[in-house]
Amino acid sequence: MAVPQPPVLGVGMVGYAFMGAAHSHAWRTAGRFFDLPLAPELTALCGRDAVSASAAAARLGWGSVETDWKALVARDDIALVDICSPGDTHADIAIAALAAGKHVLCEKPLANTVAEARAMAEAADRAAERGVRSMVGFSYRRVPALALARRLVEQGRLGEIRHVRAAYLQDWIVAPEFPLVWRLRREVAGSGALGDIGAHIVDLAQYLTGDRLTGVCAMTETFIRERPLPDSDGAVGTVTVDDTALFLGRFTGGAVASFEATRFAAGRKNSLRIELNGSRGSLAFDLEAMNELQFYDGTDDPDIAGFRRILVTEPSHPYVGAWWPPGHLLGYEHTFTHQAVDLVNGIGAGTDPAPSFADGLQVQLVLDAVERSAASDGAWHAV
Amino acid sequence: MAVPQPPVLGVGMVGYAFMGAAHSHAWRTAGRFFDLPLAPELTALCGRDAVSASAAAARLGWGSVETDWKALVARDDIALVDICSPGDTHADIAIAALAAGKHVLCEKPLANTVAEARAMAEAADRAAERGVRSMVGFSYRRVPALALARRLVEQGRLGEIRHVRAAYLQDWIVAPEFPLVWRLRREVAGSGALGDIGAHIVDLAQYLTGDRLTGVCAMTETFIRERPLPDSDGAVGTVTVDDTALFLGRFTGGAVASFEATRFAAGRKNSLRIELNGSRGSLAFDLEAMNELQFYDGTDDPDIAGFRRILVTEPSHPYVGAWWPPGHLLGYEHTFTHQAVDLVNGIGAGTDPAPSFADGLQVQLVLDAVERSAASDGAWHAV
Amino acid sequence: MAVPQPPVLGVGMVGYAFMGAAHSHAWRTAGRFFDLPLAPELTALCGRDAVSASAAAARLGWGSVETDWKALVARDDIALVDICSPGDTHADIAIAALAAGKHVLCEKPLANTVAEARAMAEAADRAAERGVRSMVGFSYRRVPALALARRLVEQGRLGEIRHVRAAYLQDWIVAPEFPLVWRLRREVAGSGALGDIGAHIVDLAQYLTGDRLTGVCAMTETFIRERPLPDSDGAVGTVTVDDTALFLGRFTGGAVASFEATRFAAGRKNSLRIELNGSRGSLAFDLEAMNELQFYDGTDDPDIAGFRRILVTEPSHPYVGAWWPPGHLLGYEHTFTHQAVDLVNGIGAGTDPAPSFADGLQVQLVLDAVERSAASDGAWHAV
């Protein structure tokens, strides 16, 4: 009574913090709900500290541990390298893994600099010619409501898009006594709210519209410039990243846009909001109600026109059919499972999944234009 | 570098449909996010058809298959029996498993009749004396927002509760052409909307208030009395269960209540709504926005009083600390993971977890009073 | 350059409290925004206390004062009597005014007893034969969103109606120290929440469905049975009306319904909620967001189906064209202006406006059945 199983896809993951936990869950879960051409196996977890990495592997369900990513990349039983380590490590690992013929999933932002991102995108292009796949982890594209939004735009239900209005609002550093963690230091994090959460809304805006930003006018601010050093006795250090970034932009398709990323919006815990207004209709979304999509159909009878709250839990909605009956909500980690599914399907089908490293580079170019514009008093900088 | 792992808890699951998939996910996931005293192992899945059961076991991650629940109950490597089969099978399996010293998790409703439920509750009491634990699967108690609601009631933040207003609204059989599935036949399903979803709101109302219903005035209706038989060529059969049940009730604590369960609320996919009004404040919840709890604090300065939308994703909120940062949503299946966690913690600690089989019996008694009242033109029937 | 004006319609109003202020505003305003066949004139206000009545007349804009309603009814310059005094005075005044050939607008509830209501309905029928018009003041029918709801039902957009779910929730007597005002005494107010606010949802449910209630199962409760007497030094009196009334019902068209009226829903200030579920769609409304109507169209493409939030401020929406551009909200008192408009239009056109006194009687009959059912433990009582 043996049930035929798909061939194994050995996964090696670098890093095991917040993203590592989310990715591990995805690898454990994807094949349990979706029919996959390959069965992901949690083959090895890689972390520099052997004790911590072993504990993480045991907790998260990984079969073995490596303490050097080069050893991980070299293993024959690993076909896919999943990079969840900080941004300054992405380029080296990804380029080496691709060169070794491993498929690569790389967390966003693709890199801390445009130069690194460009090198990675070139490496991905070369690897694709040899059938090696790569993907950057803009996981919010896999929120069913946002995948549905893209579908509605593709169907022409919005007509020509006039406005994109995007904000990613959090509040975890409102308190001045919050310490100077690594995310508040430019040398490690690259930037602040801009690269961490601003990157998501830039990617989503380009994904949803199908257009690219051509340039921006930007402003950044650091409200609290000194914070206590972690585990120090009252000593303080300088915050070297932005607390918030605001920018206006224009899209290739003619739309204008506003963006805002902040960690100082008291009461907004994880509010990624995006609204599109077109000549025929509008869409609105908030990640704090991630199973809902608001849609206005401008062609409706005016008597009954209005924003519909679509509960994106129908079998026909993207990704949803694999889960529960209508009205049963999905959560944050489902986006990572969907990401794993799309990547494994791409590998199985021999096609390049999106978002590509080139998409990641494009986001990096936008962030770079934002920083340049902010540094020159908001004047327009082309992407 | 071996990491010490908790002892294994062998789980055997009967049934592998909708609930089986949810429970399997819970057993696979609980120990990955929560520190458990025992490590659940998906030891064996039981289903009457060997081929289907094997396929399900492979997909859901179970180590072996049984085709007879008695064989499952007899296995030494199984310490917990998880009953996900239809309601008419619950009593036999649960009573045998408890007698064999297996902990039991039984899906709701506990049974199709009061007599069966009573026998199960008595068996659970006897087993508890021997350290054998049991729990009925009212999983919505494990929605963090509802667990928080219970906490707020316990803290006295609502004062004396005056009103309970509960409805469970779905719409999956609005179309007359929807076939006569087993859930619409009394001999299999016991009842219709009443037992399937009405049971949830009865349990939640009693859980949240900490009180019990003393009696009800009820009305039921079957809107569409004939439906096409499944896989038949136009033949029709009679619907023998309620399409909707409405009832009013009184609680031991003095509150009055209204309940409604229906599968005919067009556009309401899975809207379990419950509102409590007390002398000091109010709470409101809707499962279609399950990460939110609305709370009105009647002691607030009137200038700023209003229902707060609490996003129940803070580390201090029940169950939430094990998952993601604030603002990252949980979904439907998390409730089953939390249920598994609470049961395993109860087993580990040697304490009886809630809701007990006695709680399940109490719900059954309420449903029985509802049917008796509806059969006598709505006259009051004590529970 | 004289601009031709419509003939004057002399109005005499009895009572000048809350309702008197709202009606005065309506009479002052109706002709300023709507084209009316007759120009309402605030001819005389009637109140027993000459000093208070004169002050009210000056403030509210009435041209003269009477202290005896019989004198008001006898005046030649008064063509319409507007009854805003307490319920126990309605029958005498209305019947006399109709007999005198005056059109009558009577505040709800039509009367405190079925017998009075019946006598009034008969008087209205007789008067109608002589071209004398009457209307009972169920002003919420004139909320544009609810008038639109009725239109959508009439258009068949909901199909067969299965469910009516209505609640009118307030919280102004939650505090035990709130005094024993006249509304809490049966001899004056007739009943408590039932007649005051329950009457509104009964009328609306019948108006929106176009059907009548055939019977009810009911429960009432008085949570706080003794309250301080107003202006007394600690003395208390007995509350002799219901604090809340809950009832289930059935409609002539086959729908089932639940109703709840309460003054103990902490945080709900004036939340009149009504939801209809039909075979093709659903509607939902809350008076606390009175410019919005939620509509679910079950015939929509499932990908984009969802409750639409219709902002009922379009020119095509009922009553709205006379006011402001789209998106500009209307408030509570607009319903009274619309009521005046409909009545004056009926008088001008020589047609009977709705809701008629017969409609008011029907509501009274339902309230009576509710009280009878509640007095007999919830057993079904036909209307």
Added chain:
Amino acid sequence: MAVPQPPVLGVGMVGYAFMGAAHSHAWRTAGRFFDLPLAPELTALCGRDAVSASAAAARLGWGSVETDWKALVARDDIALVDICSPGDTHADIAIAALAAGKHVLCEKPLANTVAEARAMAEAADRAAERGVRSMVGFSYRRVPALALARRLVEQGRLGEIRHVRAAYLQDWIVAPEFPLVWRLRREVAGSGALGDIGAHIVDLAQYLTGDRLTGVCAMTETFIRERPLPDSDGAVGTVTVDDTALFLGRFTGGAVASFEATRFAAGRKNSLRIELNGSRGSLAFDLEAMNELQFYDGTDDPDIAGFRRILVTEPSHPYVGAWWPPGHLLGYEHTFTHQAVDLVNGIGAGTDPAPSFADGLQVQLVLDAVERSAASDGAWHAV
């Protein structure tokens, strides 16, 4: 039994379109609900066309008609001139009226140019020394929810304000076939969305924060550059104003801000949204739900923290006590009534009401900086 009435305040109004109707309602209504030191009288309406003006006067309730504003300003029985005519007429009328010792209420925007606005502000300053009062009609300051928002900011409940996020979204010219009305022609309207609705959010942002904008980076766009001429046979003309204006700004208090005004947001009928995030809390408002204010108190117990939906209908809320019981909504025109009340109270008390002409000038300066920045590719321009 004569009731003492306050002395009469003769009002003369110039213009009688949309704003004229709203102001007329306010003058008719203010004294009916509020205790005023002076009784506004609708003395004379002024319009260039005698026939139209007479018809408007009859409909709106004005006692006489003038066809030349200079004659209006010269009348002894007029103590207050209310300017509701287009922006290019404001300066002449206001300056003459103030010189003649008449109090002036002037619709926004104060003028079409900074030069005119400055002259008006200077005239108002001079007049104030002689006890003559003036006010610019930023009526949204009189939405109770926004007046409450200002109160909460003044009480320090938000702490230091970090973010202002304001948008005014409409959709009335989305269709390309919408004609080239005067509002789309720069020579008449001054600007497009910027001056018409952008002015409101600039004023509100400064009012709510109590701070002023120091500079902006801006972008404007005209999506549809040619439109049919009204009443022409297919001829088209050029749109010479902005369809949308977006800008970023900084406040004197250190906050950063984003603003957006557009007439192309399909489905947003009159959505003026403003959100403030501070170090201690946040506020959010949407004019499409104008009776509600969302407030997040960052000092709340984290278990129950969340945005409260304050229904701004309590007696303690600004302006509300004069109207209806809690939970009864106010509408658009109430803001004009409140504006009239505040102005009459200022006149009666001998104090200068806000917003002053100087406030109107400050808004004009901001709009000017926006246009200058937009013309120079978004570079920062100081106000």
